[in-house]
Amino acid sequence: MSFMRLLGSAASVLALTAGVAWAEMPVLRAAVQESGTVNWELTTIKDNGFDTAHGFELQVQGMAGGPAAQVAFQGGEADVIVSDWLWVARQRSEGKDFVFVPYSRAVGALMVPEGSAATSLADLKGQKIGIAGGPLDKSWIILRAYAQQEYGMDLAAETEQVFGAPPLIFKTGVSGELGGAINFWHFLAKMEAAGMKPLVTVDDAAMALGLDPQTPLLGYVFKGEMLRDHPELVQGMAQASRDAKDLLSTSDEAWEAIRPIMNAQSDAQFDKLKEGFRAGIPAPGPVDEVAAGKMLKLMADLGGADLVGTATELPEGLFVQPGS
Template sequence: MDKRSGLVLDVVGLANKDATSIALNAGDVDMIVTDWIWTSRQRHAGADFTFVPYSEAAGSVMVHPNSGIERLEDLRGKVIGVAGSPIDKSWLLLRAYSFKTIGEDLGKITRPAYAAPPLLNEKFKQGEFDAVLNYWNYTARLRAAGMTELIKVQDLLPALGVPGRLPLIGYVFSESWAEKNVEAVTAFFKASADARAIMIESDEEWERLRPLTRAKDDATLAALRNGYREGVPQTYGHEQEEAIRAAFRIVAEHGGRALVGRNIELAPGTLWGGEAY
């Protein structure tokens, strides 16, 4: 897709999310995938980074079959594994949702355990956790393994006053760089859209990509495929910006300065004003 769009794409492999952020700030790469929280914080600090939604795929709270856990209230006193840290945005949204719907903060009535996504899945399957909140691709693997979904992160949003679907991650780049490289940026987003269309429409392409997914069986591949497709954004613009703005206020309230810094409102320009889809 990149060659067809006349684009020379140099993919730089880096160790983790922090390394990609450092590389973008240092000018070693032109674009990374990260979230709107980081982008807004950088803009408030004077940078001109901007965000284009890439995926609405979100995780879920998963429980063991026959665990007797059917509602959030049933998690009281239970150990719940959480991907990332206490300020992971999905965890903050879940805590806000529990306070809104059952009048109690899930972070206070459960025993949260924070760990990396692969470790969470393993410990959950070994029975060390009663429930787990993991990223969508790890949730898909648990679903394929027969675990039960208690609630999806995207399903929390209406009760929290977040309109529509919420993009979780996106492409982030410098506005000034984009203005100087209009053809390259246009070609990139065209190639990205074309690639997503193939991933949505072609099961055969998923078979070709099976080794990259590390799916050990057909059920896992199907779960990953369906989760990816469900998370592809269908619109770009005002509706997404309103969803991000509303969600930002919620996570800022619950995550505080450790997450968003001193500014509790989304920085102007966080969502790119150019044409992306």
């Protein structure tokens, strides 16, 4: 056999072997909101090969929103979604074996317009507060508890709440039509870039209430059967997520690569979004379950069954440790 034929045969064998190896690599299907900020991390994972480096191929399915992703997940059309651990606690309390791997602790602040004379929540009495997450928004609940503790103020009764979609709260907040605004963290970053300022951060309010602001709120949600049957996939996703976070926390070039999907309308917005994401990266290591239990109790006391269902105590096995 000639050298060229031998080389060709070897190449064919290598290609076939590679094809078999690729075919055998397990696929992890992630269903996430198409415009959600988690796509910044997932794109970084894919573009840098952090998924295949940890033994799986990540496939991202864009969904209309969080509820649609939850339906796909519960119906077996997706292997992993992103949600808050309070939702996972509620599901576990109702008998569903879901587990949580931390992704982000980003929560935000109550913002006031540029030039506002307010120096505390007490100064918002009688004014309108815009809230993007609805009456059961976690930041709103923490701020209500904080106002009661610090000022003896019933924030819900002594202000007028305006609930709306995040873009509407952004627009009315920046225009000065609201006394204050609570929005999803990436819209808060854009509001700050537009001149609004934080009156009180949710981190500060949580600390005053004896909660741990380091408790990650958002995470990757898996079914318990995957953790039991394929722990390497859950751990691989956790490690790929950490690799992406490590890169995004140090590399400005990595941010330039994902800028086209960030919907940043200016350099100021881009810088604030990058800053907000980095600030929300949870520290590696186990979640403080005692602190999480305190937060769950607060949410149950103020949000009731509409928010947490029957989960009044932290369900055992909620957090995946290690990986958190």
